[in-house]
Amino acid sequence: MSKNEHDKLSKAKQLQSTELSAILGRLDKKGARRLMERVDTSLIALRRILRATEMFGRDLAKAAGLTPAQFRVLQVISEKGWSTPKAIAQRMGVSQATMTALIDKLERKGMVTRQRSERDRRQTDIVITELGASAIDEAPDALQQIFVRRFEALEDWEQAQIIASLERVASMLDAHDIDAAPVLDWGDISGKPN
Amino acid sequence: MSKNEHDKLSKAKQLQSTELSAILGRLDKKGARRLMERVDTSLIALRRILRATEMFGRDLAKAAGLTPAQFRVLQVISEKGWSTPKAIAQRMGVSQATMTALIDKLERKGMVTRQRSERDRRQTDIVITELGASAIDEAPDALQQIFVRRFEALEDWEQAQIIASLERVASMLDAHDIDAAPVLDWGDISGKPN
DNA sequence: TCGTTTGCTTCGGTAGCCTAAGTAGTTCAT
DNA sequence: ATGAACTACTTAGGCTACCGAAGCAAACGA
Numbered sequence: 202m203s204k205n206e207h208d209k210l211s212k213a214k215q216l217q218s219t220e221l222s223a224i225l226g227r228l229d230k231k232g233a234r235r236l237m238e239r240v241d242t243s244l245i246a247l248r249r250i251l252r253a254t255e256m257f258g259r260d261l262a263k264a265a266g267l268t269p270a271q272f273r274v275l276q277v278i279s280e281k282g283w284s285t286p287k288a289i290a291q292r293m294g295v296s297q298a299t300m301t302a303l304i305d306k307l308e309r310k311g312m313v314t315r316q317r318s319e320r321d322r323r324q325t326d327i328v329i330t331e332l333g334a335s336a337i338d339e340a341p342d343a344l345q346q347i348f349v350r351r352f353e354a355l356e357d358w359e360q361a362q363i364i365a366s367l368e369r370v371a372s373m374l375d376a377h378d379i380d381a382a383p384v385l386d387w388g389d390i391s392g393k394p395n
Numbered sequence: 396m397s398k399n400e401h402d403k404l405s406k407a408k409q410l411q412s413t414e415l416s417a418i419l420g421r422l423d424k425k426g427a428r429r430l431m432e433r434v435d436t437s438l439i440a441l442r443r444i445l446r447a448t449e450m451f452g453r454d455l456a457k458a459a460g461l462t463p464a465q466f467r468v469l470q471v472i473s474e475k476g477w478s479t480p481k482a483i484a485q486r487m488g489v490s491q492a493t494m495t496a497l498i499d500k501l502e503r504k505g506m507v508t509r510q511r512s513e514r515d516r517r518q519t520d521i522v523i524t525e526l527g528a529s530a531i532d533e534a535p536d537a538l539q540q541i542f543v544r545r546f547e548a549l550e551d552w553e554q555a556q557i558i559a560s561l562e563r564v565a566s567m568l569d570a571h572d573i574d575a576a577p578v579l580d581w582g583d584i585s586g587k588p589n
Numbered sequence: 590t591c592g593t594t595t596g597c598t599t600c601g602g603t604a605g606c607c608t609a610a611g612t613a614g615t616t617c618a619t
Numbered sequence: 620a621t622g623a624a625c626t627a628c629t630t631a632g633g634c635t636a637c638c639g640a641a642g643c644a645a646a647c648g649a
Contacts, residue, residue, distance in 0.1 A: 479627080480628065480629095481627060481628080491627075491628065491629085492629075492630085492631095495629055495630085496629095512627095515626090515627085517626060517628070518627060
């Protein structure tokens with residue numbers, strides 16, 4: 202164990218200090234300090250949420266006899282009852298190759314079936330089976346259950362506030378497509394020739 | 396339990412309907428309706444947050460020349476400059492074996508070094524190197540940057556509200572240990588003989 | 590009709606993760 | 620102080636997830 206190494210407390214703070222330096226220039230000491238603390242606090246809370254979700258994902262999947270990834274695929278399919286490999290892959294942000302493998306496994310477990318599309322015979326429709334549907338229905342979505350239960354217990358004003366905040370944060374984060382990775386959700390907007 | 400109805404939008408709705416039925420019984424029509432909408436909205440926002448984070452995690456790690464998991468390990472170590480495999484494993488919710496493998500890779504890349512602890516020679520201190528520290532510093536933590544930037548732009552009261560809400564949600568979710576997996580964070584509370 | 594594009598699969602390879610079984614080092618009761 | 624029990628870590632073997640490249644068939648375009 203080394204002594205000089207831990208002369209810095211929170212790395213989190215350092216991480217942001219670079220970030221914040223520009224901002225801080227424009228604020229008085231007190232304001233700067235408060236902002237920093239707040240960002241810290243928020244990020245920590247966010248990490249807790251992320252972590253909790255990740256952990257739950259595992260038990261959930263385990264309980265349903267599926268892996269987390271397989272379960273997510275099944276969830277997506279179950280929205281409409283069917284889908285195509287490409288659509289699911291895009292939605293989950295993985296390659297088609299990966300999707301093929303995941304579907305293989307779900308098919309082997311009898312959760313979905315593949316059938317060539319009538320519309321376009323290059324496509325394959327992935328259709329959820331009875332078994333698959335019930336797997337989804339019966340999956341004890343612990344995270345959701347607990348969240349729902351506790352959310353229900355909150356005061357009215359608090360529920361409203363949480364919603365507003367979550368949506369705020371969500372939009373702060375996922376609007377990144379716009380300024381960081383514009384080429385992500387095109388799809389089929391206009392009949393672009395090129 | 397309703398299943399394949401809407402061909403669009405929230406899976407969330409379906410998942411919860413089962414969940415909510417019990418709760419709804421105790422509420423008047425209007426209240427029930429509002430609660431449902433609110434839970435939906437919250438869960439959707441939560442998923443957006445989760446998804447955004449996941450995606451960012453990948454680019455981030457890719458940009459730093461590390462995989463997401465490796466990057467997270469490095470982050471944890473960098474908080475204090477050093478740590479032990481066990482501590483990191485616990486914190487990240489993975490097994491020690493997995494941790495060993497991750498550390499192996501970071502060590503091979505020269506990001507951290509292993510050194511036997513003086514305190515207790517069963518332990519190994521994982522110490523971050525210059526290289527590792529700079530990898531963290533220079534990592535374009537897009538998620539964080541964007542979040543920080545936008546957070547800063549908010550009104551004071553709104554920042555405060557978001558913090559309160561995030562912490563609320565975090566505690567609603569990660570307090571699950573208590574009622575779902577009590578055997579997770581024991582640690583060393585009392586000198587339990589058995 | 591031929592060349593290109595599209596949707597999917599196959600192949601080979603990397604990473605993350607786990608459990609079980611080791612190997613040192615520590616504690617503690619006898 | 621010696622051996623059993625425990626602890627921190629590593630090794631070994633085995634899954635799943637994921638990717639890029641290459642292959643194939645259907646669809647499309649001119």
